[in-house]
Amino acid sequence: MKVATGQEMREIDRITIEDYGIPGLVLMERAGLAVALKVKEFYPDKKIVILCGGGNNGGDGIVAARNLHNWGFKVNVLIFAKKNALSADCNTQYQIAKKFGIPIEFRDSINERDIHGAVVIDAIFGTGLSRYVKGNLIEVFAFINASGVPVVAVDIPSGVSSDTGEILGEAIMADITVTFGLPKVGHFLHPGAEYSGKLFVEDIGFPAELICSEVLKVNLINSQTASSLIPARYINSHKGDYGHVLVIAGSKGKTGAALMTAKACLRSGSGLVTLAVPESLANVFQDRVTEEMTLPLPDDGRGVISLKAVDVILKFIAGKIDAIAVGPGIGVSSDMERVMTELIQKSTVPLVIDADGINSIAEGVPRKILTKAKSPVILTPHTGEMARLLSASSTKGQWSMEVRKNRIDIARAFSKETGAYLVLKGTPTIVANPEGSVFINTTGNPGMATAGSGDVLTGIIASLLGQGLNPQNASLFGVYMHGLAGDIAAESIGEHSLIASDIIGFLPDAFLKLQG
Numbered sequence: 001m002k003v004a005t006g007q008e009m010r011e012i013d014r015i016t017i018e019d020y021g022i023p024g025l026v027l028m029e030r031a032g033l034a035v036a037l038k039v040k041e042f043y044p045d046k047k048i049v050i051l052c053g054g055g056n057n058g059g060d061g062i063v064a065a066r067n068l069h070n071w072g073f074k075v076n077v078l079i080f081a082k083k084n085a086l087s088a089d090c091n092t093q094y095q096i097a098k099k100f101g102i103p104i105e106f107r108d109s110i111n112e113r114d115i116h117g118a119v120v121i122d123a124i125f126g127t128g129l130s131r132y133v134k135g136n137l138i139e140v141f142a143f144i145n146a147s148g149v150p151v152v153a154v155d156i157p158s159g160v161s162s163d164t165g166e167i168l169g170e171a172i173m174a175d176i177t178v179t180f181g182l183p184k185v186g187h188f189l190h191p192g193a194e195y196s197g198k199l200f201v202e203d204i205g206f207p208a209e210l211i212c213s214e215v216l217k218v219n220l221i222n223s224q225t226a227s228s229l230i231p232a233r234y235i236n237s238h239k240g241d242y243g244h245v246l247v248i249a250g251s252k253g254k255t256g257a258a259l260m261t262a263k264a265c266l267r268s269g270s271g272l273v274t275l276a277v278p279e280s281l282a283n284v285f286q287d288r289v290t291e292e293m294t295l296p297l298p299d300d301g302r303g304v305i306s307l308k309a310v311d312v313i314l315k316f317i318a319g320k321i322d323a324i325a326v327g328p329g330i331g332v333s334s335d336m337e338r339v340m341t342e343l344i345q346k347s348t349v350p351l352v353i354d355a356d357g358i359n360s361i362a363e364g365v366p367r368k369i370l371t372k373a374k375s376p377v378i379l380t381p382h383t384g385e386m387a388r389l390l391s392a393s394s395t396k397g398q399w400s401m402e403v404r405k406n407r408i409d410i411a412r413a414f415s416k417e418t419g420a421y422l423v424l425k426g427t428p429t430i431v432a433n434p435e436g437s438v439f440i441n442t443t444g445n446p447g448m449a450t451a452g453s454g455d456v457l458t459g460i461i462a463s464l465l466g467q468g469l470n471p472q473n474a475s476l477f478g479v480y481m482h483g484l485a486g487d488i489a490a491e492s493i494g495e496h497s498l499i500a501s502d503i504i505g506f507l508p509d510a511f512l513k514l515q516g
């Protein structure tokens with residue numbers, strides 16, 4: 001499913017009205033009706049207070065009020081705008097609502113009596129929010145939030161930026177948001193996602209070719225996306241048909257990361273997994289692996305692989321390996337930086353680069369090297385690693401803030417610049433491809449913020465690459481399944497106790513759930 005920015009949605013509104021000839025008032029009728037129906041479904045016996053702005057979001061609110069009034073609900077409309085400053089369509093709805101005898105007041109404040117025992121419909125600002133909320137509206141929004149009344153937001157909670165999910169000054173916290181045509185980016189990025197509550201996307205008649213248009217570059221990764229990407233299993237097949245993944249991971253003190261990456265590969269369907277580890281630790285691994293094979297790599301004597309490992313790896317992968325995962329727990333050294341430089345330029349199979357693999361690039365390899373990659377590369381940084389990739393160390397703090405605030409733009413720009421696919425882990429995880437499209441994941445929970453969670457994701461994505469999914473699909477399906485397994489784990493054992501091996505443990509349930 002596509003996701004729109006505020007500006008894209010306004011353009012869809014405009015084309016629908018001007019080029020297709022559907023009047024704005026018709027769209028507004030359907031929008032307001034959709035909201036009223038949701039209110040009736042969720043709050044059938046309540047008094048309803050509709051807070052409206054003077055724009056078209058307010059117009060939707062007045063239509064909702066009229067329908068609810070017509071169905072016998074007790075409704076009150078409070079308009080937070082000047083009477084002479086209503087948009088044309090909002091004013092039309094205001095005039096109609098007056099004829100229906102609906103109580104309407106123009107206000108600049110609100111009190112306990114207004115909302116006591118009521119459900120509030122928030123129709124103050126929608127996609128037209130263009131600046132910080134100021135003055136008395138700050139108090140109105142804060143008062144609604146503190147009151148604890150149920151809130152249904154029209155299109156997007158007032159005060160939330162449709163483009164970034166930022167709170168512009170203050171915002172109303174909704175239990176339910178009813179949006180139209182397409183979800184907006186601000187519904188999924190934080191804190192907008194928390195403010196939106198449960199989201200419903202209602203069809204109000206926008207032309208399908210507009211809301212499915214390739215011009216829209218932000219997409220959602222949901223169960224439909226994932227269902228369409230499940231790698232096939234064939235009756236007449238053998239392990240060689242499901243890919244052989246080489247996991248290059250682990251160093252002294254960080255053996256668990258390597259093992260989890262390899263295990264996640266196997267649990268995601270790989271036919272064969274070889275774990276390449278520093279040779280001084282080979283015995284440690286030998287004792288702990290079960291289904292995996294091991295490949296000892298020359299190391300520097302301190303349990304971190306040395307530059308000589310490159311030749312061993314390149315020789316090993318020739319004609320035998322389908323994908324490589326490199327980085328979990330591997331350590332950072334000047335040799336590792338050179339190993340990464342060589343691998344990126346010489347690997348004949350796709351690479352998933354994570355953790356210390358990313359840190360090595362950030363520390364000592366100009367990221368330009370990624371444009372010289374011989375095979376597709378997927379990077380899977382978390383916020384801190386992304387900041388490191390983008391910054392000189394002196395500006396790391398500033399970049400961390402930037403990555404937190406601007407996840408979509410940062411991911412998109414990096415992928416376009418380097419030609420690498422980017423999986424920017426976080427809440428939510430964003431996938432970006434070099435053509436400028438981005439994908440927002442919808443699974444996952446705070447319980448997954450735990451050591452090793454990223455190593456598991458790396459293993460899943462590498463496994464999918466090995467099974468023949470292209471880098472984009474392996475990333476999309478991988479992040480969805482990782483989050484789904486985490487969600488099932490959280491349902492079963494709670495978020496607090498969730499550890500990374502639980503995510504691996506619940507991968508089978510995730511596959512079963514997706515397959516219905």
Ligand SMILES: NC(=O)C1=CN([C@@H]2O[C@H](COP(=O)(O)OP(=O)(O)OC[C@H]3O[C@@H](n4cnc5c(N)ncnc54)[C@H](O)[C@@H]3O)[C@@H](O)[C@H]2O)[C@@H](O)CC1
Nearest residue numbers: 013024027028055056057125126127128129130131132155
């Ligand atoms: N014809 C259309 O374009 C349709 C629009 N729809 C609804 O209309 C909404 C968009 O309508 P509008 O573009 O009129 O915009 P809004 O109704 O979201 O708000 C615009 C008004 O708020 C003012 N404003 C913006 N930020 C402010 C701030 N921080 N403080 C004070 N005032 C501020 C603007 O100057 C403008 O007067 C959508 O979210 C949706 O609910 C739907 O009815 C479907 C059709």
Ligand SMILES: [K+]
Nearest residue numbers: 122125156158
């Ligand atoms: K709103």
